Every structure is written in C-alpha cells, then in structure tokens.
Amino acid sequence: MKLPKRSSLTMRDVGLHAGVSPITVSRVLANHGSVTTETREAVLRAVSELGYVPDYTARALSRRGSKLVALMLPNIANSVFAETVHGINDVLNSAGFSLIIAHSGYDAQREEELLRGLLGYRPDAVILTGFSHTRATRTMLRKAGMPVVETWNVGPEPMDVAVGFSNFKAGLEMTRYLIAKGHTRLAYRGGIQTDNERTRAREEGFRQALAEANLPATEEWIGSAPMELESGAELAREFQAMPPGKKRPQAIFIASDMIAAGFVLEAAQLGIRVPQDVAIAGFDDTPLGRAIRPQLTTVNVRQREIGRKAGELALRRLRGETIEHPVHDVGFEIVPRESA
Incomplete structure (x- = not known):
C-alpha cells in the first residue's frame, strides 16, 4: 500500500479558507494577543478542517524560531x-x-x-x-x-x-534523620553513578553525616544499583543472608524510591519486618512509595x-x-x- 502524497498546504491556504490574511493565520498560530476571539476560532477551525500542520523547520530557517x-x-x-x-x-x-x-x-x-x-x-x-x-x-x-x-x-x-x-544536602539531612532515630549501623544504596553526579552527591552527604556523628562508613554496606524494583528485591535478599546482630545494618538509606519499594515488597515475602528489623528510607517521594505498606520515609524533591x-x-x-x-x-x- 502506497503512502498518501504529502500535503503542501500553506498559511495562505488556511487564510483563504478562513477569510483572513496569512499574517493573521501566523498570529493565531503564534498565540499572538492582537487577534479577536472570533477570528482566532475561524482560523483554528480552518486548520482543523484542512489538516494543516505548521512548517516549524521553515520558520526556524527564517530566524523566527522553531517554537x-x-x-x-x-x-x-x-x-x-x-x-x-x-x-x-x-x-x-x-x-x-x-x-x-x-x-x-x-x-x-x-x-x-x-x-x-x-x-x-x-x-x-x-x-x-x-x-x-x-x-x-x-x-x-x-x-x-x-x-x-x-x-x-x-x-x-x-x-x-x-x-x-542540593543532592549533597538532601543525602546529608536524610542520614541525620536516621541517626536521630537512634540508628548507628547504616547502609547506603544509590543509583548507578556513571555520568550521574546527583547520586554521587547523595552518597557524599551520607558519608558526611556519618563522620559528623563519629559513626563508621562500612564499605561493604555502601553500593549502587540500577534504579529498578528488582535492585531493591536483590538488596532485601542480601540483607536476609547477613548474620543477625551487629553484622547487619539497622537502617538503609536508598537514594531512589524505586529501589526502596523493591526492598519493602520483597521483604514482606521474606519475612523481614520494616522498620522493626531494618528501617528503610527512600528518595523522590513517588506515588509508589506512598502506595506500599509500610509507606516509605523519603525525600520530596519537588x-x-x-x-x-x-x-x-x-x-x-x-x-x-x-x-x-x-x-x-x-x-x-x-x-x-x-x-x-
């Protein structure tokens, strides 16, 4: 089946159909305020009836902007x-x-x-x-x-x-919040950091808060993962495999609600109680984080x-x-x- 022939409609054609000049058509399509409501409606009706599509490339080449x-x-x-x-x-x-x-x-x-x-x-x-x-x-x-x-x-x-x-300050303040809750063994899981200075800054804020509180940064508890539900599920399985007690973190700051939600959902299947066994904090304040149970403590970034x-x-x-x-x-x- 052959493609239909491309239309070569111009603003002149639209103007003739609407009974106005091409300049008036241009003003209507540019949302110019100097056009009456009646004229605007006539032009837009003509555009709809003719199936006219503006040629933005031509406008860009004429230095009037591509919009x-x-x-x-x-x-x-x-x-x-x-x-x-x-x-x-x-x-x-x-x-x-x-x-x-x-x-x-x-x-x-x-x-x-x-x-x-x-x-x-x-x-x-x-x-x-x-x-x-x-x-x-x-x-x-x-x-x-x-x-x-x-x-x-x-x-x-x-x-x-x-x-x-400030991603650094956001990471800093969330970690301070967890420390203020009495947690002294904290883990961090961020998004993949390649060409992503934002997740690196969140980790730097996490480390700064630990240093302020004279708490150790346990390197094996700090890492990154793709921002996917499965990353959180995998983290929950890793947590379950850890020996109970001081060899487990008390709280995990996860710099993505998507990963954090994956942890919470998998934790429910594994019998890990959140926050009793481990507290979880996310980042982004997404609808998913509000929909799951328990709801995610998180960072709202507007x-x-x-x-x-x-x-x-x-x-x-x-x-x-x-x-x-x-x-x-x-x-x-x-x-x-x-x-x-």
Whole structure:
C-alpha cells in the first residue's frame, strides 16, 4: 500500500479558507494577543478542517524560531522525571512551544550524540538533566548561542541557568534523620553513578553525616544499583543472608524510591519486618512509595516545581532577559512515614 502524497498546504491556504490574511493565520498560530476571539476560532477551525500542520523547520530557517525546546532526560521510564516533564510542558505549551524529548540512559557520551541530532531541528532552547556533560556538549551549546537550563542539581557554574536542589544536602539531612532515630549501623544504596553526579552527591552527604556523628562508613554496606524494583528485591535478599546482630545494618538509606519499594515488597515475602528489623528510607517521594505498606520515609524533591521553573527560565532567556541569580534552588523536604 502506497503512502498518501504529502500535503503542501500553506498559511495562505488556511487564510483563504478562513477569510483572513496569512499574517493573521501566523498570529493565531503564534498565540499572538492582537487577534479577536472570533477570528482566532475561524482560523483554528480552518486548520482543523484542512489538516494543516505548521512548517516549524521553515520558520526556524527564517530566524523566527522553531517554537521547539529540546529536553534531555536520563530515564524516561522513571516517574520522577515524568513529573518534571509535566511541569515544563505546563509552562511551555501555554506559550506556544513544544518539546522534543530524548533519553540518554545516564550516559554523557550518548547525551552528546543525541544532542547533536536534536540541534539539527533548530530548537529555541535546551533543557538538560544534571551537570555532567562532555566537553563537546558544552562546546556545541556554547556555539549554538541558545538558552540552556540545567535541572535537578545546583552548582556554582551552570552553562547558562540552572534549577534544582542540593543532592549533597538532601543525602546529608536524610542520614541525620536516621541517626536521630537512634540508628548507628547504616547502609547506603544509590543509583548507578556513571555520568550521574546527583547520586554521587547523595552518597557524599551520607558519608558526611556519618563522620559528623563519629559513626563508621562500612564499605561493604555502601553500593549502587540500577534504579529498578528488582535492585531493591536483590538488596532485601542480601540483607536476609547477613548474620543477625551487629553484622547487619539497622537502617538503609536508598537514594531512589524505586529501589526502596523493591526492598519493602520483597521483604514482606521474606519475612523481614520494616522498620522493626531494618528501617528503610527512600528518595523522590513517588506515588509508589506512598502506595506500599509500610509507606516509605523519603525525600520530596519537588519534581514538578523544577519543571515549571525550568520552563519559566527558558522563556525568560528567550525574551532576552539577564537572570541576576542564574542558579535557582527549590529545596527539598524530609518526609517521615512508616518505613523509618
């Protein structure tokens, strides 16, 4: 079966159908405020009836902007990033922008390759996750001369602007919370750390809190794993295999609700009581962590607010604004629940 012939509809065709000029069609599609409600409805009705699709590539080449924003995520399956996407979309869609989303898999080299392809679509701005990027990525973005928003972390030298929270402080405060509960034998399990400065910072915060309390960092209890339920289930099986008593941790800080939930679910099958046998703390405050029993003690990192702020910063930079304070810290919150 042959594909249908591609349409060559133009704004002129839409204008003729709606009884307006091509310039008016352009204003409606750009959400310009100088168009009456009646005219806007007529144009949008014509767009729908004709099946017209704007040629953003042509608009980009004519230097009027593509109305596209490129978003690079490390993991599109992780619900915490989905919340951030919702926040970005809420802001950008209302301004007439669309997202192009790519998935790097926590691989800086892969991010570089994907970004090179995305820049070919001439996006008006780029939103990245984290601060770990290759030298080539930084060079590409600097030469592209477009707004760049880095998210999910804060640091002294963003490429352009950044919005997130201190992963180090979040790891520090959660560990202090567990110590304040009377736990002196603590373990840590983070996400895979390759090209992921955020999970490394959480571990550094964990170690700092132990040092402050003059508690040992037991290296065999500190590790990383893929951010999956099965990683938590495997950790629960490892815990069960440990000899009871002082050779077992009293609490485990798991820097991902996904892994922590996997532990809690598997623990129930193995007869491990949470928090009586071991306290469990997660990170991200996901719906899954609230749905399981016991509910997860966790760190709320305001994922959607990060997204909304990232969208707002991108739009402000596109308007040519100079951002006086380029790093925006949205903070975090320790959320005590049943698991710790």
